[in-house]
Amino acid sequence: MEKPERFKHKQDPEFFAGACMMATQAIREFYAQGSTTMLLEMLHRNAYYMVLYKKGADLYSAVETAMASEVQSLWRALNDAAPAEFLQELLAKWNQHIEAVKMTRDMLMYMDWTFVPTNRKTPIRELGLRLWRDQLTSSDEVRERLTEAVKRRGGEDELVAAVNKMLTELGPDVPGFFFQRVFG
Secondary structure (H helix, E strand, O other), X not given: OXXXXXXXXOOOHHHHHHHHHHHHHHHHHHHHHOOOOOXXXXXXXXXXXXXXXXXXXXXXXXXXXXXXHHHHXXXXXXXXXXXXXXXHHHHXXXXXXXXXXXXXXXXXXXXXXXXXXXXXXXXXXXXXXXXXXXXXXXXXXHHHHHHHHHHHHOOOOHHHHHHHHHHHHHOOOHHHHHHHHHHO
């Protein structure tokens, strides 16, 4: 009886480059429209093979770069928001970001479970939170607009509560960073 031949996957550089490109394209689509035209099963399988064949670092780097670029795009759009609409726009962009992070994490589940902990990388969800927090805390203009919008509402509003929830999710010290200036 003849033994079945084991699956032999060639370590094709073009496959890995294409898989990275597909992952970054999917991330752009997650941020732009909340879904992707690509098959999630194929994206998940490509990520699996990249990690399996020791290309997880390349994939992680491409994903981190794509997510950072998309977060910056969201913040550029937020800078154009009218003062009266700032909190609504901030929360809309936050929700858009969180949904994209969830879809990205789903696509890269295997990488998040295996490559990330063994290589001491930041998990996808925490990476998304960190990128958002860094944009929020590094922009003096956004920080000023946020504190002014909260002051105008007197802290007694469901939008303010939602913003506080967002800030709390970003880290235990983040709400104090903003609201200490407003109410302190």
